Amino acid sequence: MRPKLTLKQIARELDVSISTVSKALRDSSEIGEETKKKIKAFAKLYNYRPNNIALSLKNRKTKTIGIIIPEIVHYFFTTVISGVEQVANEKGYNVIVCLSNNSFDKEVLNMELLANGSTDGFIMSMAKETLQKEDYHHLTEVTNQGMPLVLFDRVIDEVHCDKVIIDDVIGAKKAVQYLIDKGAKKIGLVSTVDYVSVGKLRTRGYLEILRENNVEIDENLILKIEDMDHSEAEIKDFINKNDLDAVFAVNEHFAIHAIKAVQEKGLKVPDDVSVIGFTDGELSKRFIPSLTTVSQHGERMGAEAARLLIDKLERKPEEEESYKTVIVETSLIERNSTKL
Amino acid sequence: MRPKLTLKQIARELDVSISTVSKALRDSSEIGEETKKKIKAFAKLYNYRPNNIALSLKNRKTKTIGIIIPEIVHYFFTTVISGVEQVANEKGYNVIVCLSNNSFDKEVLNMELLANGSTDGFIMSMAKETLQKEDYHHLTEVTNQGMPLVLFDRVIDEVHCDKVIIDDVIGAKKAVQYLIDKGAKKIGLVSTVDYVSVGKLRTRGYLEILRENNVEIDENLILKIEDMDHSEAEIKDFINKNDLDAVFAVNEHFAIHAIKAVQEKGLKVPDDVSVIGFTDGELSKRFIPSLTTVSQHGERMGAEAARLLIDKLERKPEEEESYKTVIVETSLIERNSTKL
DNA sequence: CTATTTTGCGAAAACGTTTGAGTGTTGAAA
DNA sequence: TTTCAACACTCAAACGTTTTCGCAAAATAG
Structure with missing residues (x-):
């Protein structure tokens, strides 16, 4: 076991001062060519690397x-x-x-x-x-x-x-507009409670784009999940209660739970119900059916x-x-x- | 903007030496109660925290x-x-x-x-x-x-x-034994090339357990993926060529590609073909059908x-x-x- | 041959800590 | 009164760097 080499050790070994070693290694013009060469060779041979901690302390960064x-x-x-x-x-x-x-x-x-x-x-x-x-x-x-x-x-x-x-609002609008363009009339939203800012913003996008398209807003078509642990049951309930032709979910998990729920209800995705998620993760890519989604990059x-x-x-x-x-x-x- | 407080500043402010401050804060018996109290109060008030970098340098850790x-x-x-x-x-x-x-x-x-x-x-x-x-x-x-x-x-x-x-070999044996117990006769293996040690070991487990069960080993039922980027096509090919009743894949990705391939072939998972993966990820849990898998913890x-x-x-x-x-x-x- | 410049190097401080050794004051025991 | 211990504190070194300054010797100029 060979502990790390320091300037001090090089200095002692080569019988010069610490500052000389430091300067030589940084190629200072103050040091003679001969000495520089000697010190550099030694440092290279023994693989000298300056200590980061000491540098941090000195440079205050x-x-x-x-x-x-x-x-x-x-x-x-x-x-x-x-x-x-x-x-x-x-x-x-x-x-x-x-x-x-x-x-x-x-x-x-x-x-x-x-x-x-x-x-x-x-x-x-x-x-x-x-x-x-x-x-x-x-x-x-x-x-x-x-x-x-x-x-x-x-x-x-x-x-x-x-x-x-990210432009959560715009992203949500893009998604919902897409659904509308494909002919969806009753578009459900599966979101989070409002103190999670992304949930709030994506909900806003959903609302805004519906208004812009003169689609009446139905509060019953909006689900806000409080407790992630029970999201599956809540979403199932929500899908069963409502007769949707599309769902916009604010994340992958909600989206696939929605798909599962739709399928368990005996309907097909995307034939009967379209689903869009948010966040382009592993799940979205590989799920079957793979998820149309808003990518966050x-x-x-x-x-x-x-x-x-x-x-x-x-x-x-x-x-x-x-x-x-x-x-x-x-x-x-x-x-x-x-x-x- | 208030830059970080140091021992030196406290010392100057309270007109004592740096060491006194240090010792007071570490509750040394060398320092008088009065002084200690004063210094501690000051440090607390201005929220003094020792500098990690300096400590690292001193302690060499x-x-x-x-x-x-x-x-x-x-x-x-x-x-x-x-x-x-x-x-x-x-x-x-x-x-x-x-x-x-x-x-x-x-x-x-x-x-x-x-x-x-x-x-x-x-x-x-x-x-x-x-x-x-x-x-x-x-x-x-x-x-x-x-x-x-x-x-x-x-x-x-x-x-x-x-x-x-992890006990890759044992894990693989568990999985394949499970398939055998469920009545599988032709069990395919989707693995990686052998220099990836996990691929090698899981392959070994597969081979060992087949031998232990006196199942003849058929090299055609073993696929070793070289290039991850083309794994999907290779697996599809493999599934199509062989008439398997079970597949053991050494990771999630291979497993779901196998499932897809089986489904595209017109067969059903798990009714016609069982599939087991390795590594318990998000995908395994949420995929439909969800994956039976060897969890790596x-x-x-x-x-x-x-x-x-x-x-x-x-x-x-x-x-x-x-x-x-x-x-x-x-x-x-x-x-x-x-x-x- | 002296005066000045250049060259090559070393000493020391600084970054912020901790800590062993040292110092001066006080009070008590001898 | 001397001696010594206890107390309360300060000094200084160390961790590994970088960098400013100073200084001697060598080189150059006058």
């Missing part, structure tokens, strides 16, 4: 991005991480991932931990509990300390920072978020502060759960 | 675990991360995630980067390219430097370190890996070095793709 998400076993979030990772790596940053498990306390804990020097900035999607509590002190705390923060997906207006979102969102954050991190201090909100366009992916 | 995986947009790996994260958090460790994208070069790069002080140890699953190349110098490099390494899922004997694997694997690593990290130096291999049991989850 870690070249590390913290990303805090509610859960990782979730296709959308993994695509976002993937996007962040790509851009971060390109620009020489590492990514440290923390999970809040949708718990407010764990979110706060994680942020405090990472904020004490471990990362230069944050990319995060807020925990459901945080959105309910409407307590954002941990976010303002870190921004006050001068750490950049980029919020994505689940964002809130109260926090001033860069944001990356998580990877692109992650990449955008990383770019925004790194821009802030590498901004000259004299440049003026300003917060951007990037909207990543959604696109409708046609598959087999809707009529042609 | 970062309390961070690096995890390197081939890809993150993959259900199994996310469950593993989730397991690692839970245990790590419990024990006060952070998790830094790097993706190799199955590329050897990126794997090496990532390791070198993290090995320079950023993490105390590694948990990793090797890139496909690395397995092909059989070049493990980056692994031996870090272990030589005294950094603990835990390999999971895709492991190799040549590297000496702790390992967490990724979360448990991650947790085990984290425990092994942290044990090594916190081991007293005098304790003797030894490498364990933990085998996480698989279990067969019965769903609707096999006959009752």
Whole structure:
């Protein structure tokens, strides 16, 4: 076992000072060619690599991005991480991932931990509990300390920072318009409760586009799932009670539960009922019938978020502060759960 | 914007020395009660938190675990991360995630980067390219430097370190035995090429259990997918050519492609053909028919890996070095793709 | 041959902590 | 009164870097 080589050891070995070694390796003109050559050769031979921690302390930056998400076993979030990772790596940053498990306390804990020097900035999607509590002190705390923060997906207006979102309203409108264009009259909505902002926005899109098409809005055709654990039963009930010819679900899970329910009712998808989902995950692609869906392009969102954050991190201090909100366009992916 | 508070600032503010502040906050008996109270009150008021980087440098440990995986947009790996994260958090460790994208070069790069002080140890699953190349110098490099390494899922004997694997062979045997018990005679295998160790082992399980049951082995009933991108077509071909009454696939994707192919052939799953997969992902649960599958318990694997690593990290130096291999049991989850 | 510049290198501070050793004051025992 | 211990605190080194400054010797100019 050979412990890591340091400048000090090289210096001792070659009988020069630490600063000489440092300068030689950074190719400073202060050091003579001979000495430089000797030191570089030695460093190369023994595979010297500067210690990141020491560099971080010295430079007061870690070249590390913290990303805090509610859960990782979730296709959308993994695509976002993937996007962040790509851009971060390109620009020489590492990514440290923390999970809040949708718990407010764990979110706060994680942020405090990472904020004490471990990362230069944050990319995060807020925990459901945080959105309910409407307590954002941990976010303002870190921004006050001068750490950049980029919020994505689940964002809130109260926090001033860069944001990356999708056009939930427009995405929903696209989906519902598509259904209308295909001749659907009674379009059901399976959404979440309103404090989950995506649920609220997609519901808004649904309502708006119906109005724009002069379709009367029937509250009975709208289902808001409170408890994810019982979503299956609730959706089944909803499908059975109503005589729909199309369903717009705000996520994959709801969509496939809807399809199951339709099938169990003895009807066919897409012949009798069309179903559109939101979020283009594994499930949508491989389900039979595969799902027509509104794609969120998580990877692109992650990449955008990383770019925004790194821009802030590498901004000259004299440049003026300003917060951007990037909207990543959604696109409708046609598959087999809707009529042609 | 208020930059982070340091010991030095507290010291200056309260007109004591830095060491006094440090000791007071750590409740040292060297410091008078009065002074302690004063300092603690001040620190609390201004929310002092020690700088992690400085601590890391001082203690020569970062309390961070690096995890390197081939890809993150993959259900199994996310469950593993989730397991690692839970245990790590419990024990006060952070998790830094790097993706190799199955590329050897990126794997090496990532390791070198993290090995320079950023993490105390590694948990990793090797890139496909690395397995092909059989070049493990980056692994031996870090272990030589005294950094603990835990390999999971895709492991190799040549590297000496702790390992967490599943009983691939036994898992495969369980699955195939189950099919035999249900009366299947012609059981097809859809596997990967042999340098992917899981493919090799699961194939071995398949062969062994057939032998144990005195079923003749027919090489035509074994398909080894070389190129994931064309797996769908290859599987379709395979299903069409052979007259199977059951299929054992070494992963979810292959399994559902097999189901699709069977259905397109005009047969029914599970009535005409039973299908069993490996890896219990989102897809298996929600596909229709839902998949009977061998569950890998990724979360448990991650947790085990984290425990092994942290044990090594916190081991007293005098304790003797030894490498364990933990085998996480698989279990067969019965769903609707096999006959009752 | 002196005066000045250039060259090549080392000392030391800084980043934020922790900690063993050192120091001055006080009070009590000898 | 001397001695010593206890107390309450400060100094300084260390972790591994980078970088500013200073300084000697060598090279050049006058």
